[in-house]
Amino acid sequence: MLRRTAYALLVLATLAGTATACARTSPDAATADRARGPITIWLSNNAQEVQWGDAMVAAWNKAHPDQHVTAQQIPAGKTSEEAISASIIAGTSACLVFNTSPAAVPTFQKQNGLVPLSDFPDGDAYIARRSGALADQYRSTDGKFYQLPWKSNPVMILYNKKLFGKAGLDPNHPQLSTYSQFLRTSRKLVRSGAAQAAIWPSPSSDFFQPWYDFYPAFAAASGGRQLVENGRADFDDPAGRQVAAFWRELYAEKLAPQEAYPGDSLADGKAAMATVGPWAIAAYKDSVDLGVVPVPTAKGSSATEPTFSDEKSAAMFSACRNRATAWDLLKFATSSAEDGRFLQTTGQMPMREDLTTRYASYFKANPTYKAFAEQARHVIEVPNVPGSVDIWQAFRDDWTKSVIFGRESTDAALSDASSQIDKLLNEYEGQ
Amino acid sequence: MTVNLESAPAVRGSGTPARAAASAGRRRFGSRAGALFVTPYALFVVFVFAVPLVYTVWISFHRFYFTAPGTHVDSPWVGLSNYRDVFTDPVVGQAFLNILVFLVINVPLTVGLSLVLATALNAKIRFRSFFRAAYYVPYVTASVALVAVWQFLFGSDGFVNHLLGPLAPNPSWLVNSHLAMPMIAVFVTWKQLGFFVMLYLAALQNIGNELYEAASVDGAGRIRQFFTVTVPGVRPATTLVAIYAIITGANLFSEPYLLTGGGGPDNSSVSPVLLMYQKGIEQAHPDFAAALGVVLVAFVLVVSLAARKFTERGN
Numbered sequence: 001m002l003r004r005t006a007y008a009l010l011v012l013a014t015l016a017g018t019a020t021a022c023a024r025t026s027p028d029a030a031t032a033d034r035a036r037g038p039i040t041i042w043l044s045n046n047a048q049e050v051q052w053g054d055a056m057v058a059a060w061n062k063a064h065p066d067q068h069v070t071a072q073q074i075p076a077g078k079t080s081e082e083a084i085s086a087s088i089i090a091g092t093s094a095c096l097v098f099n100t101s102p103a104a105v106p107t108f109q110k111q112n113g114l115v116p117l118s119d120f121p122d123g124d125a126y127i128a129r130r131s132g133a134l135a136d137q138y139r140s141t142d143g144k145f146y147q148l149p150w151k152s153n154p155v156m157i158l159y160n161k162k163l164f165g166k167a168g169l170d171p172n173h174p175q176l177s178t179y180s181q182f183l184r185t186s187r188k189l190v191r192s193g194a195a196q197a198a199i200w201p202s203p204s205s206d207f208f209q210p211w212y213d214f215y216p217a218f219a220a221a222s223g224g225r226q227l228v229e230n231g232r233a234d235f236d237d238p239a240g241r242q243v244a245a246f247w248r249e250l251y252a253e254k255l256a257p258q259e260a261y262p263g264d265s266l267a268d269g270k271a272a273m274a275t276v277g278p279w280a281i282a283a284y285k286d287s288v289d290l291g292v293v294p295v296p297t298a299k300g301s302s303a304t305e306p307t308f309s310d311e312k313s314a315a316m317f318s319a320c321r322n323r324a325t326a327w328d329l330l331k332f333a334t335s336s337a338e339d340g341r342f343l344q345t346t347g348q349m350p351m352r353e354d355l356t357t358r359y360a361s362y363f364k365a366n367p368t369y370k371a372f373a374e375q376a377r378h379v380i381e382v383p384n385v386p387g388s389v390d391i392w393q394a395f396r397d398d399w400t401k402s403v404i405f406g407r408e409s410t411d412a413a414l415s416d417a418s419s420q421i422d423k424l425l426n427e428y429e430g431q
Numbered sequence: 432m433t434v435n436l437e438s439a440p441a442v443r444g445s446g447t448p449a450r451a452a453a454s455a456g457r458r459r460f461g462s463r464a465g466a467l468f469v470t471p472y473a474l475f476v477v478f479v480f481a482v483p484l485v486y487t488v489w490i491s492f493h494r495f496y497f498t499a500p501g502t503h504v505d506s507p508w509v510g511l512s513n514y515r516d517v518f519t520d521p522v523v524g525q526a527f528l529n530i531l532v533f534l535v536i537n538v539p540l541t542v543g544l545s546l547v548l549a550t551a552l553n554a555k556i557r558f559r560s561f562f563r564a565a566y567y568v569p570y571v572t573a574s575v576a577l578v579a580v581w582q583f584l585f586g587s588d589g590f591v592n593h594l595l596g597p598l599a600p601n602p603s604w605l606v607n608s609h610l611a612m613p614m615i616a617v618f619v620t621w622k623q624l625g626f627f628v629m630l631y632l633a634a635l636q637n638i639g640n641e642l643y644e645a646a647s648v649d650g651a652g653r654i655r656q657f658f659t660v661t662v663p664g665v666r667p668a669t670t671l672v673a674i675y676a677i678i679t680g681a682n683l684f685s686e687p688y689l690l691t692g693g694g695g696p697d698n699s700s701v702s703p704v705l706l707m708y709q710k711g712i713e714q715a716h717p718d719f720a721a722a723l724g725v726v727l728v729a730f731v732l733v734v735s736l737a738a739r740k741f742t743e744r745g746n
Contacts (some may be wrong), residue, residue: 028502082712091500108717112502196588203606204692207713258606259587260692262579318499389714397522401697405608 088113153277309379551633567625
């Protein structure tokens, strides 16, 4: 009896294993590259982006009834990257995801989750034609494009004019250009009681948080250097140290809280400023009277200084069985006409060098966005290197310890982070 | 004459061949039915516990990461390399230290409070049902909702700091590297108290009234009765409560994830399970996470055995 039960269990286990193995198959690349048919795409959960995506898909479906496209929002998760990574492993990712973080691309590549867009006959040419020199930052280390740089959200300082007025500051000419001006203004905002915090970036240890405090300021201070240049960490220098010291001062004087805000501090009027991209204008338009300035530098900011792109790419995933349709849809969704509609609907910047001239009428009608468009020509991306997430995590850990909580000097922390990142780069290079 | 199988006496090695055959048939039917009923749970144990456990141990000895289905990626044997990484990572050491701090506060507090409360709620008091339900409500409420309450109370700008005024700690409760983990330990104690009170209430029903009456006749007061009758009487339950509290405490995840922004400040409230999530999912190092998981299992076993020895001493 026992033996028969054991056999039955063995058979069931084999069946379950076979079923699992069958579910975990990937399409043959050569066949899929030429195949057309229905596909699914994922969009972010930004309301304006979903509105654009639905309209774009409706237009496509009308013209291509035999290649029906279904648009969905990315499945819920702490971050999109986690949801996408899980879907790669399960073989359930959509054909295209219009919210792929460049920092996650090396990981997705390592998981064999991405289709190299350069392998399409017109892949490289199309990307280069659309984005020009801006596209170069998005090539992977093997020289191929695994992502189409789609849109950027150049990070700038948005401020609440009402709170500035309440603090006795001129809302139309804010003194936020240099570090010392920024600190003086911040002190006045908090000490006058106008706002609980001058600025409230998340102090959590998430690897991506430096993109909203350190990295925009470093891009501006360094004249547009990436965190890693030529295979080595490149931030432990006067530019990096000035940025770290500036943020340390904000935290030390309680102008930026050490505790995460459970909501949106700018929308709730708890913070007077935030480092965000142009998506925020549409999101806050009914709740906050916003002004926008570039991130400060030691010597004074300018409209043409570099900043972090907060870019999102569109990527094609290896679970896709109708890749010819996916590639055509990708080109359709990033065409000049659709980019114009995207800009109009979301206020986010399509990744094009000639943005202000191509969509001149839009920027004339929406001057607040023009400052972002000017900066979109000078955006700096996260380095496209293997181990990207580990590298940012190593940086964040030292930043948290020194800048946010003041438990070691900022100089020592940058030096330590730099050494650790060099070590990680060597390890990943050796793998 | 009909044979009543239900009432027939069980006779081994005797009786008629027909009766023996009927008995054997009934046993066969019983064991088949038993196997049938056990099979779903056996499958559940195999697929949900045994296979993942064996797979985790396998992963921990290989360089491994999750890939798209159908794609081949080498997963070479790396021996103890992942374990070496785990033991040399200072954040891992910090995470285990944090958990020790958590357990040192949480387990005695859980055992002590839940026993005292259960004893009180076992007495004939007014509104007993209301109090029993009130203590149980946090246990069945989603952590996310309770965390919001805790943040309202203990946030930098929270209710408690408003009451304390200048006496409020600086940095505040949840961003203070010395207070963050104790705060989580107290939070978890409060949240889970209802469940442990329930376990003790069940155990208290097994203590006969005559023991209390005898103690009373001998002149023992309430407190004396509590220590000489109640505490020894619920000792098996105390072992269960302590071990259960250790296991759930060692698996701490939601509270540091939600309450202190992912283990902050500066990793002073990070837990091993949170670290497994960060390394395995966020940073795509499932091999490191698997090795950490194996170490955590060993840690829980050792601490649980020590707790069992401690609570059962003198038996």
